[in-house]
Amino acid sequence: MWKIIWRRFRRNKLAVFGALIILSLALVAIIAPLIAPFNPNQQDILHRLEPPSVKHPLGTDDLGRDLLSRIIYGTRVSLLVGFVAVGIAIIIGSLLGLLSGYFGGWLDALIMRFVDIMLCFPTFFLILMVIAFLEPNIWNIMAVIGLTSWPGLTRLVRGECLSIREREFVQAAKALGLSNRRVMFVHLLPNIMAPILVTATLGIGGAILTESALSFLGLGVQPPTPSWGNILTAGKDYITMAWWLSLYPGLAILITVLAYNLLGEGLRDVLDPRMMLE
Amino acid sequence: MLTGLSPKVGAEAKARLHSLYGLDRPIHVQYWHWLSRIVRFDFGESFKDGRLVITKVLERLPATLLLNVLSLLLIFFIALPIGIISAVRQDSFFDKGMTVFVFLGFSVPGFWLALLLMLFFGVVLGWLPISGMHSVNYFYFSFWGKLWDLIKHLILPVFVSAFGGLAYLSRYSRASMLEVLRQDYIRTARAKGVPENKVIYKHALRNALIPIVTLLGLSLPGLIGGGFIFETIFAWPGMGRLGFQAIMSRDYPVIMGVGVIAALLTLLGNLIADITYAFVDPRIRYR
Amino acid sequence: MENVLEVRNLSIEFYKGGKIIQALRDVSLTLKSNEVLGIVGESGCGKSTLALSILKLIPEREGNIVSGEVLFKGEDLLRLSDEKLLQIRGNRISIIFQDPFTSLNPVFRIGNQIVESVTLHRKENLSTHQMEKEIIKVLELVKMPKPKDTMWSYPHQLSGGMQQRVMIAIALSPNPEILIADEPTTALDVTIQKEILDLLSELQKKLGLSVVLITHDFGIVATICQRVLVMYAGSIVEKASTSEIFYNPLHPYTQGLLESVPSRKEPPGSPQGGKRRLKAIPGQVPDPSNLPSGCKFHPRCPIGSEDCKLEEPSLIELTKNHWVKCIRAG
Numbered sequence: 001m002w003k004i005i006w007r008r009f010r011r012n013k014l015a016v017f018g019a020l021i022i023l024s025l026a027l028v029a030i031i032a033p034l035i036a037p038f039n040p041n042q043q044d045i046l047h048r049l050e051p052p053s054v055k056h057p058l059g060t061d062d063l064g065r066d067l068l069s070r071i072i073y074g075t076r077v078s079l080l081v082g083f084v085a086v087g088i089a090i091i092i093g094s095l096l097g098l099l100s101g102y103f104g105g106w107l108d109a110l111i112m113r114f115v116d117i118m119l120c121f122p123t124f125f126l127i128l129m130v131i132a133f134l135e136p137n138i139w140n141i142m143a144v145i146g147l148t149s150w151p152g153l154t155r156l157v158r159g160e161c162l163s164i165r166e167r168e169f170v171q172a173a174k175a176l177g178l179s180n181r182r183v184m185f186v187h188l189l190p191n192i193m194a195p196i197l198v199t200a201t202l203g204i205g206g207a208i209l210t211e212s213a214l215s216f217l218g219l220g221v222q223p224p225t226p227s228w229g230n231i232l233t234a235g236k237d238y239i240t241m242a243w244w245l246s247l248y249p250g251l252a253i254l255i256t257v258l259a260y261n262l263l264g265e266g267l268r269d270v271l272d273p274r275m276m277l278e
Numbered sequence: 279m280l281t282g283l284s285p286k287v288g289a290e291a292k293a294r295l296h297s298l299y300g301l302d303r304p305i306h307v308q309y310w311h312w313l314s315r316i317v318r319f320d321f322g323e324s325f326k327d328g329r330l331v332i333t334k335v336l337e338r339l340p341a342t343l344l345l346n347v348l349s350l351l352l353i354f355f356i357a358l359p360i361g362i363i364s365a366v367r368q369d370s371f372f373d374k375g376m377t378v379f380v381f382l383g384f385s386v387p388g389f390w391l392a393l394l395l396m397l398f399f400g401v402v403l404g405w406l407p408i409s410g411m412h413s414v415n416y417f418y419f420s421f422w423g424k425l426w427d428l429i430k431h432l433i434l435p436v437f438v439s440a441f442g443g444l445a446y447l448s449r450y451s452r453a454s455m456l457e458v459l460r461q462d463y464i465r466t467a468r469a470k471g472v473p474e475n476k477v478i479y480k481h482a483l484r485n486a487l488i489p490i491v492t493l494l495g496l497s498l499p500g501l502i503g504g505g506f507i508f509e510t511i512f513a514w515p516g517m518g519r520l521g522f523q524a525i526m527s528r529d530y531p532v533i534m535g536v537g538v539i540a541a542l543l544t545l546l547g548n549l550i551a552d553i554t555y556a557f558v559d560p561r562i563r564y565r
Numbered sequence: 566m567e568n569v570l571e572v573r574n575l576s577i578e579f580y581k582g583g584k585i586i587q588a589l590r591d592v593s594l595t596l597k598s599n600e601v602l603g604i605v606g607e608s609g610c611g612k613s614t615l616a617l618s619i620l621k622l623i624p625e626r627e628g629n630i631v632s633g634e635v636l637f638k639g640e641d642l643l644r645l646s647d648e649k650l651l652q653i654r655g656n657r658i659s660i661i662f663q664d665p666f667t668s669l670n671p672v673f674r675i676g677n678q679i680v681e682s683v684t685l686h687r688k689e690n691l692s693t694h695q696m697e698k699e700i701i702k703v704l705e706l707v708k709m710p711k712p713k714d715t716m717w718s719y720p721h722q723l724s725g726g727m728q729q730r731v732m733i734a735i736a737l738s739p740n741p742e743i744l745i746a747d748e749p750t751t752a753l754d755v756t757i758q759k760e761i762l763d764l765l766s767e768l769q770k771k772l773g774l775s776v777v778l779i780t781h782d783f784g785i786v787a788t789i790c791q792r793v794l795v796m797y798a799g800s801i802v803e804k805a806s807t808s809e810i811f812y813n814p815l816h817p818y819t820q821g822l823l824e825s826v827p828s829r830k831e832p833p834g835s836p837q838g839g840k841r842r843l844k845a846i847p848g849q850v851p852d853p854s855n856l857p858s859g860c861k862f863h864p865r866c867p868i869g870s871e872d873c874k875l876e877e878p879s880l881i882e883l884t885k886n887h888w889v890k891c892i893r894a895g
Contacts, residue, residue, distance in 0.1 A: 120541050122503030125521065129537055132525040209387050213507055216389050217522070229387075236393055236511070240401050250390030258385035265381075368626070462667040468622055469662075470655035470682050470735065474647075484672050560672055560719045 008270045015266020021259035029075040038066035040073040041224045049242045059244035062234050067244065070226035071252050077227040078256060081142050081211040082204035088146025090200050093153025098184050100154065101161025108158070115151040123148055127210065131219045138221050141214060145207050153199060160192040194271035198264055205260035212253050228253050316538060322531040324524075331535035335517060339539070341411060342509070342516035346501045348432065349440040354494060357444045361451020362486070365459060366478055376448065383445025388504060392438045392511045399434065407431050409513035435512045439504055443497050450493055455486040488559050495551025499544040569775045570596040570619070570658075570743055575633030577611075577618055584854040588614040588628065590799040593880075596743065601769060601776045603790030603807070605783060605822070609850050611799040612779045616747045618643075619777075620654050637743075656686040659736035663748040665728035669720035676700045676716035679735050686739045703738040707731075708764060726757035730764070737768065744769075745777045750785065762788060783826055787811060795819045798851055798861040801880060804888040815883060815894040817866045821846040860891070868893050 044064030214220030215229025
């Protein structure tokens, strides 16, 4: 079965394109110290706000730091936040969704009420409020983004559970006397992996956007640690003088999120529901 | 936390504050008091300037509503045709082009787009203002002058605010329309001899609109959330900007106030969505 | 009796997942005036495709007319201009489908959907009052209980049988010459099936309709069809009058089909039926993108020979007006 998926995946050009970009970015993040021409935190006030040149291909920021290096290091932040935040959301969301969808009854009602309440608030505002009470740093951001994204996933997983729960193989497993836990994790979960995976991939893109927005507002990753979002803060302040500070970090975000979206949509086509047919 | 004020505040002042805010009462009593006040929209006074929170919020609400409603309208009137035409001309050049646009729309960080547009239209071209709702000499304008000034200030924020929603709704419209076009009753319409454009714009569209229209109501929370960033970037005097400033200055009563109002608006959006759905789908309206 | 409709050498291809599917292969038929022609076959044999193709209802994205003609009053429907085709569809030739619930538009009231047929094809403008009268008239024609209430209802408020009556009403309101009925009763409850069939039969006689009735149920064929076509894998394998088909089926496939129908008079296990087991045709319907060579039925045929694999037989008139596509028949 995996071979079929792989073959179909290869045929989907967009998904492959997205995957390649993501892999390149991951590579950049890992070997950042090797490829960055400058130390990203190295200040050089004499050469602040210099436009792109041979020495500084993307220019320098307001403290004379090389923009290219900062953007390269910024990759680390984005990827890390993306994965961790979405990881948290998936674990909580899938678990609650499985419990809700499988057991039904009062547990389902309780969890769903909670989900409904959380969905009442505009997500971003919720994040802002929570960050306001906490100290802005990368770990809190990851936690907060993760903890505010799980409701959507719970609904999705629950829905999938409900539709699969009544199918024969689940009934068969229960009839065989398998424990609930086993039925849920061994039988139900693999079948709902597909939409979870798709949502997760798209979610990483979303998490990166959220993190950069927060950093932009000063509530995310704090300088001097470079995050594409907080570089853009300087971009805003010096908008009339240094267009490169506004352009390049945003471009980095765009390309990264685009890659995740392409991959996610591609996965959506490749997995589910044709997989069911085969 | 609250008493993280100036250390010069003496113990006596602290005690007075304590009793003023009822912090010396048991926690459940405090909660009850808070809840009963919230329900009456009494959020207390702002820490910053002592004015009533509710007043401050209501002052800013119209500006936010103006921005969001216009965004919604923009989204609806542009995304819907794009989606429908993409579906009708599936796989055409238009469809593929729009798909590219949509993907970009999903991936662009809104605030970055705002910056770029501000840079381009505001600084480089100088056509549009980049902050605030009115120009400095607003009050000297005639009625038409005022209107034009308002419009100029609205263009960038509304566009940027609507951008993400545009992408989403056009994708959704396309999907909805495609789904409808596959249905048997479309085949029946053709079999009856209905001309193709009527098949699409009478038979199909009416059905495709049902989920789309409800989605609009559900888009409101997204717009409000985005409002926090965009209002701040464009210095738009709305609720979002108020909320953001409150967060930065730890003005908790205001944060609470804005939060509750935002939640209410979200609920309102959901309610509108549900009502619209019941109204528009006869299968729900008539049991 | 002249021919009201003639299909000549029609071949249709579909594209699905990169493969080419030959849905119809060189199909020809004639429909005589005032007759009920049955088309029988299992799922996937191409009978619905045939029905849709007559009115060119297969979207270009999905399927392609490779060759053939559909002649109605001397004109080839497949090559008509769009404008002229619209005048034929739902007007001179109507079609009703299998599932009436999904075939009706859920957001428009019944009256609205019926009157659309009327206003589309008549030149005069009718007043609201006249339109209402027309709707009621046509609902009474299909024996709808409480036509006035039905007129204002939405499709989901009606039962399956009533929905199908509405479909028939829509189809017949412009007074067409030909009605194509694609499995009109398959989706309905058994008791309702008979009602609808009786209705169709009655209307056919009353209005002098020529009907093409598509079904997989031989019982229905026996009840109202005068002539029968049996289809398999996209082509017609036997063509004869109803009585001929039943008493003297010549093609092994037809014989197999008839034997696999449980008989009410000879239930297995009863004294008359004895130990008669339900006979099924062995094997499966072939994959339409990968048809066997020669005669498409030969892999499952009880009397197949080596010659059957070589070349696909043509339809030959073995006895008077009884055509078979089999080299070993008779």
